[in-house]
Amino acid sequence: MKGKLTIAGALLLSLASLNAHSKEVIRLSTYVNESDIRYEGFKKLAELAEEKSNGDLKVRIYPSSTLHGWSEGVDAVQGGVADISWISADNRLSCYRVTSLYPETVNLDSQIEMDAKYSELIKPEAAKNGLVPLFNSNYSYDQEWWFNKPVDNVEDFTKLQGKLVRSVGPLVSTMIEEWGGKPVFISPKEVFQSAERGVVDGINMGVATYSSWKLWNVMPHMVDAGLFYGNIVYMMNKDRFDSLSPQNQTALQEAAKEAEAWLKPKYEQWVDARIEEAKQAGGTVLELSSEDKKQLVSTIKSKWEPELTEQCGPELSKQMKSLFAANSI
Numbered sequence: 001m002k003g004k005l006t007i008a009g010a011l012l013l014s015l016a017s018l019n020a021h022s023k024e025v026i027r028l029s030t031y032v033n034e035s036d037i038r039y040e041g042f043k044k045l046a047e048l049a050e051e052k053s054n055g056d057l058k059v060r061i062y063p064s065s066t067l068h069g070w071s072e073g074v075d076a077v078q079g080g081v082a083d084i085s086w087i088s089a090d091n092r093l094s095c096y097r098v099t100s101l102y103p104e105t106v107n108l109d110s111q112i113e114m115d116a117k118y119s120e121l122i123k124p125e126a127a128k129n130g131l132v133p134l135f136n137s138n139y140s141y142d143q144e145w146w147f148n149k150p151v152d153n154v155e156d157f158t159k160l161q162g163k164l165v166r167s168v169g170p171l172v173s174t175m176i177e178e179w180g181g182k183p184v185f186i187s188p189k190e191v192f193q194s195a196e197r198g199v200v201d202g203i204n205m206g207v208a209t210y211s212s213w214k215l216w217n218v219m220p221h222m223v224d225a226g227l228f229y230g231n232i233v234y235m236m237n238k239d240r241f242d243s244l245s246p247q248n249q250t251a252l253q254e255a256a257k258e259a260e261a262w263l264k265p266k267y268e269q270w271v272d273a274r275i276e277e278a279k280q281a282g283g284t285v286l287e288l289s290s291e292d293k294k295q296l297v298s299t300i301k302s303k304w305e306p307e308l309t310e311q312c313g314p315e316l317s318k319q320m321k322s323l324f325a326a327n328s329i
Contacts, residue, residue, distance in 0.1 A: 023058040024244060026252075028234075029067040029082035031188050036212035037270035038137070039063060041263035045135070048255035053248045057255075059084075070187040077237045078130050084236045086137065089169040092129050095312035095320075096122045096233070101143070101171040102308075103300040104229040104324045105293045108141060112261055114327045115231050121319055122233070131235040135256035138264055139230035142207035142271045143168075145223040146215070148195075150284045154292045157223050165202035166191060170307075172204050175227070175300055188213060195219045206230075208267065211274035220283035222275070226293055227300075229324055290329060 028046075032038045039061070046059035068076040073085040074092055089097040099122070106114070115136035126133055145165075151157050160181030167173045167183035176183040181202070186194050188209055194200050195218040203210070203219055210216065241249060279285060288296075309317045 024053075024056055024248065025058045025060055026083045026236075026240075027060050027062060027067070029062045029065075029073075029076060029085040030234075031063075031065045031070060031086060032209070033064045033212050036208055037267050038208060038263065040266070041259055044262050045255050045259035048258055049252050052251035052255055056245075056248050057252060065187065065189055073235075074129065074131070077235060080237070083240050084134055084234055086232050087131070087235050088232065093122070093125055093131075095125050095316055097170065098304070098307050098311045099229075099320050100231050100233065101169050102229045102320075102324060103171065103175075103227060103297045103304055104327075105226055105290070105297055105329045106229045106324075107327050107329045110327060111138070111141075112136075112264060114229075114323065115260070116257075117323055118231055118320075119233055121316065121323065126233075126235055127238060130238045132238050132241045133233045134236045134241075134253070135234050135260055137230075137232040137234065138260070138267050139206060139228075139232050141268055143204070143228050143230045144207055144210075144225060146203045146205070146210065146219045147221045147223070148198075148201055148219050150221045151223050151286045153286070154288055154296070157225070157286065157288075158296065160202070163201035164199070166194070166200050166204055168204055171228070171300075171304060174303060176204075178300060178303070191215060192218060207271045207274060211271070211278075216274075216278040216281070216283055220278060220281070222278070222283065222285045224275075224285050224287045225296070226288065227297055229327075293329075 028042060030042060042061045046061060049057040049059050062082070067082050068085070071088050073087040074090045076082045077085050087093065087096070089100060091097060119133040119136060123133055145157070158179040160176065160179045163181045164184050165176045165181045166186050167176055173183035184200055186200065191203060191205065192213055192215055195203060195215060203215065244252065275285060308320065312320060
């Protein structure tokens, strides 16, 4: 009998020990592929989360939209397909929808701080939809335009004359329509085939995504315009976040914050290097002047601000505009 009790006790101790050391597996979904520098940022986040949680947290990364499509972030996170995902413009997040891409020439010196303030502003809206903002995509730096023929000046850039241009959201669609073009939605994984087959005449996309999907090979003529504040926030299922211990919640948030700061200089260097490589291979880049940027933004902003006020409400839209103005060039 004594031996049986000893064995039973040992089993209970083993189970307790296993339970104490079991990991919380968190599924992170991204459209970024593994050749993109941002994938290294996700790996850094996972490394830091495991380290800061003393091994409790295991962030598992699912790249290249393997869990869900571009516009399905909210559904995927709410429905448990992913624990964390990028959130694109979604009608359920009305203020986020009209501000995650916003017409502003942004000074990137304080981008990490600006993005953090932005996430705080949209946090209540996210919570109402069962979401928690976790970290911010370095998006403002590289959201640009490509065409199948060289663009010589700003006038040519904004005379689209019926061209079909790939859009990522409502603001970009407004810009394309304002300049006489027709916006077309195409998910990142399908853009290469669309450009190669002539389905689109132009593309709006981030340089990092464009480069990692090898799109310079089919549409090598870029306009470096810098017309946006862009922040595609990665959000977590709120119930899943709340189920973590306070210590692990803090560990995950700190890991996300540190990973952003770690990635920013590497990301910008990587993007700049891809542009230089493309130019060496025969690509062209039209860089707009500060005056041209401000002129283009002011025209679009006047059309966008009524949408901002309607979707965010008077008080929040005022706070958003103050944040953007404080960080403009």
